[in-house]
Amino acid sequence: DPSWVEASEVAEPAEWDPVSQAVQYIEALFDAEENVGYVVEAWQKNGRWIPRNRGYYDRTAGQLVEELSRKGNVEEVFGDPNPEAGAWVHFNPLDGAGVKNANVTEFRYALVESDNMSLGKQRAIMEELELPIAVMVHSGGKSIHAIVRVDAPDYGEYQKRVEYLYRVCRENGLDLDTQNKNPSRLSRMPGFERGGSKQFIVAKDVGKESWDEWREWVEEQSDDLPDPESLAGVWDDLPELSPPLIDGVLRQGHKMMLG
Numbered sequence: 001d002p003s004w005v006e007a008s009e010v011a012e013p014a015e016w017d018p019v020s021q022a023v024q025y026i027e028a029l030f031d032a033e034e035n036v037g038y039v040v041e042a043w044q045k046n047g048r049w050i051p052r053n054r055g056y057y058d059r060t061a062g063q064l065v066e067e068l069s070r071k072g073n074v075e076e077v078f079g080d081p082n083p084e085a086g087a088w089v090h091f092n093p094l095d096g097a098g099v100k101n102a103n104v105t106e107f108r109y110a111l112v113e114s115d116n117m118s119l120g121k122q123r124a125i126m127e128e129l130e131l132p133i134a135v136m137v138h139s140g141g142k143s144i145h146a147i148v149r150v151d152a153p154d155y156g157e158y159q160k161r162v163e164y165l166y167r168v169c170r171e172n173g174l175d176l177d178t179q180n181k182n183p184s185r186l187s188r189m190p191g192f193e194r195g196g197s198k199q200f201i202v203a204k205d206v207g208k209e210s211w212d213e214w215r216e217w218v219e220e221q222s223d224d225l226p227d228p229e230s231l232a233g234v235w236d237d238l239p240e241l242s243p244p245l246i247d248g249v250l251r252q253g254h255k256m257m258l259g
Contacts, residue, residue, distance in 0.1 A: 002173030005128055007120025010138060012198055018074045021191035021201055023065050025089070028135045028204055029109065029147060032062030034093035038189060040078055042085035049085035051186060054099045057090070074191045086140050086194030088186040091147045104183045107158035109134060110150045110165055111180040111187050115143035123202065125174045131165075132214045133206035137187065140194030144202060145187045151211050158183055161211065168218055 013021075030036055039055030056079075059067075067077045081087045091111065092104045112131065114122055122144045126133065132149040139145050148165060152158035162181050169176055188199045208214035242251040250256045 002117070002121060002125055005121065005124045005173075007118060008124040008127060010119040010123055010144070010202055012138075013200055016198065016200075018191035019068050019072055021199075022074050022078075022189065023068050024201055024204070025135055025137070025190050026061045026065055029091055030061035030093055032060065032065075034061050034105065035059065035096040036061050036064055037090035037094045037099050038078060039088040039186060040081035040192075042082050044085075049082070051088055055088070057094045057099055057103075058096055061093075078189075081192060083193050084195050086199055087189045087192040089189035090184060091187050092183050094184075099184055101155065101182055101184045104155075107152040107155060107183050108149065109147045110158075110162045110183070111185050112146040112148050112165070112169060112174070113139075113143050113177050113180055113187075114169075114174050115141070115177070116175055119144055122174070125169075125172065127206060129169065129172055129174070130207040130214060130217055131169075132208040132210055133203070135204050136202040136206055137190050138198070138200050138202050139188040140192075140197040140199040146206075147187065149211055155183070164215070 026036060035057055036059065037055055037057035039051040039053065041052035041055070042049045043052045044050075064077060068074065071077055075081075078087065090099060091109045093106050093108070094103045095105050097103055112126065112133075119138070119142070123136070126136070126144070126146050131146060133146045134149055135147050137145045137147070150158060150161040150165065152161050159181075166176050166178065166181070188194075190199050190201045192199050208217060242253050244251050
């Protein structure tokens with residue numbers, strides 16, 4: 001029940017370092033040899049800024065980190081986006097040939113985003129649910145983007161795990177945008193500004209360490225069974241035995257069958 005959840009603080013970094021923000025994000029999600037896709041061009045539709053094109057996907061995480069460290073400027077590496085629109089990134093690695101679902105090489109992460117409650121409530125519920133979040137990003141708008149580990153072996157299993165993830169979130173008060181399910185989805189890239197607000201990393205390595213650990217925990221929370229008790233806790237204080245009727249064979253109140 002979200003009404004019982006106390007909001008968590010979501011504060012901008014005390015020192016704004018766009019390069020550090022981008023590097024931390026890339027290193028948290030990608031291996032050095034994996035291609036990263038991103039978009040910095042945008043156009044306005046019905047008062048909302050949306051990605052203009054497919055963006056860029058020809059460089060690896062290692063190349064981007066090296067260039068960011070050498071140049072010390074996110075705009076020189078990624079391009080100079082419209083400060084009203086911000087920048088986007090694909091949170092799953094790509095094959096360098098495109099940005100569709102078919103170009104995703106590892107079905108590693110899913111996006112959890114909800115913009116119908118305060119940022120503090122969003123963060124608190126995500127934390128209460130112990131979601132296996134690799135990185136949590138302030139979108140620069142009304143939502144937090146949680147990049148959740150699902151570690152699916154293929155696209156079919158990815159779909160099943162995302163449906164399960166979204167159902168658990170929905171049942172626990174986190175109403176998600178269902179358009180965010182596909183593995184090639186764009187999310188907000190930290191290190192850029194959007195409409196006067198910063199896109200920044202809120203937290204990393206939140207909740208359970210893996211999908212399997214999280215799902216097992218969720219099932220335990222909802223099985224309605226009592227918590228297991230260890231025999232070691234009562235071994236030295238066992239209930240008193242009933243007096244015997246036949247020593248070593250039968251006690252009062254017990255039953256015995258003879259054949």
